[in-house]
Amino acid sequence: MQAHDAMYIDGAWRPARGTASIEVRNPADESVVGRVPAGDAADVDAAVHAARAALPGWAATAPAERAARLGALRDRLAARREEIAETVTVELGAPLKLARTVHADLPTAVAGSYAVIAAEYDFEERVGNSRVFQEPVGVVGAITPWNYPLHQVVAKAAPALAAGCTVVLKPAEDTPLVAQLFAEAVDEAGFPPGVFNLVTGLGVEAGAALAAHPEVDLVSFTGSTAVGRKIGALAGEAVKPVALELGGKSANVILPGADLAKAVKVGVANVMSNSGQTCSAWTRMLVHSDQYEEAVRLAAEAVARYVPGDPRAEDTRIGPVVSAAQRERVTGYIEQGVKEGATLVAGGPTAPEGCERGYFVRPTVFAGVTPDMAIAQEEIFGPVLTVLEYRDVDDAVRIANGTVYGLAGAVWSQDEDEAVAFARRLDTGQVDINGGRFNPLAPFGGYKHSGVGRELGRHGLAEYLQTKSLQF
Numbered sequence: 001m002q003a004h005d006a007m008y009i010d011g012a013w014r015p016a017r018g019t020a021s022i023e024v025r026n027p028a029d030e031s032v033v034g035r036v037p038a039g040d041a042a043d044v045d046a047a048v049h050a051a052r053a054a055l056p057g058w059a060a061t062a063p064a065e066r067a068a069r070l071g072a073l074r075d076r077l078a079a080r081r082e083e084i085a086e087t088v089t090v091e092l093g094a095p096l097k098l099a100r101t102v103h104a105d106l107p108t109a110v111a112g113s114y115a116v117i118a119a120e121y122d123f124e125e126r127v128g129n130s131r132v133f134q135e136p137v138g139v140v141g142a143i144t145p146w147n148y149p150l151h152q153v154v155a156k157a158a159p160a161l162a163a164g165c166t167v168v169l170k171p172a173e174d175t176p177l178v179a180q181l182f183a184e185a186v187d188e189a190g191f192p193p194g195v196f197n198l199v200t201g202l203g204v205e206a207g208a209a210l211a212a213h214p215e216v217d218l219v220s221f222t223g224s225t226a227v228g229r230k231i232g233a234l235a236g237e238a239v240k241p242v243a244l245e246l247g248g249k250s251a252n253v254i255l256p257g258a259d260l261a262k263a264v265k266v267g268v269a270n271v272m273s274n275s276g277q278t279c280s281a282w283t284r285m286l287v288h289s290d291q292y293e294e295a296v297r298l299a300a301e302a303v304a305r306y307v308p309g310d311p312r313a314e315d316t317r318i319g320p321v322v323s324a325a326q327r328e329r330v331t332g333y334i335e336q337g338v339k340e341g342a343t344l345v346a347g348g349p350t351a352p353e354g355c356e357r358g359y360f361v362r363p364t365v366f367a368g369v370t371p372d373m374a375i376a377q378e379e380i381f382g383p384v385l386t387v388l389e390y391r392d393v394d395d396a397v398r399i400a401n402g403t404v405y406g407l408a409g410a411v412w413s414q415d416e417d418e419a420v421a422f423a424r425r426l427d428t429g430q431v432d433i434n435g436g437r438f439n440p441l442a443p444f445g446g447y448k449h450s451g452v453g454r455e456l457g458r459h460g461l462a463e464y465l466q467t468k469s470l471q472f
């Protein structure tokens with residue numbers, strides 16, 4: 001798609017107040033593929049005022065009308081599937097196949113899910129002598145990252161719009177093109193002017209202005225814990241609700257008796273998908289001492305099938321990471337793992353063969369990892385798997401829960417009851433049992449430093465509602 005040299009504010013593409021711009025690069029070859037305006041506080045202010053002005057009208061629409069618009073949005077996204085996939089491939093570096101199924105189809109399904117939920121949700125109930133109403137929280141500031149650039153936009157905008165809120169979106173600076181495409185789809189779907197607004201720009205400028213704006217009623221943020229903490233502090237100061245989806249360091253716990261070969265293969269695929277840039281990725285594989293050597297051998301075998309290459313080629317399974325900065329961060333962690341005494345069984349810090357141009361990282365597996373190492377504690381956000389050893393089930397629970405994060409995880413067992421009992425002991429918002437599929441209707445969000453609040457499904461809608469009781 002052609003980049004807009006404008007912001008989508010109050011139902012039209014309008015020039016930014018300033019002249020600064022952001023270059024969008026293709027991480028596979030480092031070429032500049034577009035330029036978007038770097039909005040400032042004045043642009044954010046204009047967008048927030050448009051959202052504020054549109055709020056009373058949109059909040060008063062019947063849920064069926066909001067559902068109809070969201071259904072139209074789903075249809076527009078579905079019609080532009082190939083364009084979405086190509087855009088995400090070009091600005092994020094995701095392989096085309098993944099871009100179609102995950103980066104395009106998943107957010108389209110999420111938009112569709114809110115068309116259904118908006119129509120079916122009980123926005124009013126009777127409690128004794130009261131009528132209790134669920135009302136929109138108001139103007140929502142949505143700040144999103146680059147790793148699932150359309151999904152994270154839809155996971156905020158769709159429930160907010162379903163609730164009757166109006167939205168100002170500040171997408172990640174690395175991936176603004178698919179956000180512009182989303183704004184086009186919103187426009188085509190017939191939402192009234194001002195209900196959805198887009199301001200592209202840098203986090204420290206446009207993002208910070210949106211997070212601090214007094215006319216924003218709720219900020220929903222996905223990204224790093226460091227920035228999330230700042231946004232949470234601002235919300236606390238202003239006595240506003242906040243939704244935070246932050247980092248993760250999820251454990252993939254393989255219990256004795258589980259299908260080891262399958263658990264390792266799926267575990268490796270989970271980490272390598274999207275070049276490891278997934279907040280819920282199972283980046284710590286926990287294996288019983290008796291099976292540890294075998295699991296490491298299987299992991300090295302499985303990762304060999306991930307050969308970095310051109311994300312536009314249909315058979316490429318792993319592309320580059322998003323940016324030079326992200327590559328430096330990831331290779332820095334790989335070097336740190338070696339220094340800490342972990343054993344490299346695959347990959348390493350140097351560029352993969354034939355991929356000297358572009359931001360490629362070698363798919364990496366570390367064995368001999370102990371729970372206190374930085375590579376076992378910190379979110380690397382790249383194609384790096386750590387394999388850790390546990391002695392018994394209690395040890396596995398202790399290691400799995402032994403980070404500041406608690407976003408996701410996995411448990412493998414031959415006995416489902418055993419897996420469920422184990423999963424209930426994990427301090428984490430989601431657990432996949434024996435490779436259970438991602439469910440776009442299930443609440444997604446973190447315990448501990450992984451965040452505050454839940455996205456997706458009915459729980460995701462509830463984040464954007466506040467409650468009023470009338471007594472009779």
Ligand code: NAD
Nearest residue numbers: 144145171172203204207208223224227246247279379381
């Ligand atoms: P980030 O937190 O810096 O950026 C996320 C979003 O916040 C972007 O839109 C950015 O412009 C904005 N932002 C940045 N500073 C801001 C500020 N002071 N006020 C308001 N908004 C601000 O994340 P990043 O730099 O894109 O990635 C850094 C690390 O964060 C990654 O390596 C990864 O560990 C983590 N991360 C996690 C997720 C997740 O889904 N949990 C997603 C992306 C990144």
